[in-house]
Amino acid sequence: MQQIKTGQCGLCAHFGEHQPQEQQKLAQIRVSKKAPENMVEQCGHPKHSALHLVVTPISGCEGFMAAR
Numbered sequence: 001m002q003q004i005k006t007g008q009c010g011l012c013a014h015f016g017e018h019q020p021q022e023q024q025k026l027a028q029i030r031v032s033k034k035a036p037e038n039m040v041e042q043c044g045h046p047k048h049s050a051l052h053l054v055v056t057p058i059s060g061c062e063g064f065m066a067a068r
């Protein structure tokens with residue numbers, strides 16, 4: 001498991017945003033701030049989604065929006 005900090009994808013509302021089947025898993029990651037080492041998800045940010053950008057929980061960008 002890897003630790004996720006504020007500003008990183010694992011705590012961003014856009015991380016896996018358009019994968020409904022992933023939402024329960026993502027909610028657990030946001031609470032625990034921990035994610036598996038091999039995890040990747042598509043970024044749903046409008047500027048990235050057309051590119052199908054895939055990121056890890058510890059990636060990040062200036063489009064970060066804290067998930068609720």
Ligand code: SF4
Nearest residue numbers: 009012043045061063
């Ligand atoms: S790449 Fe940026 S917008 Fe996409 S999930 Fe990560 S922090 Fe959020």
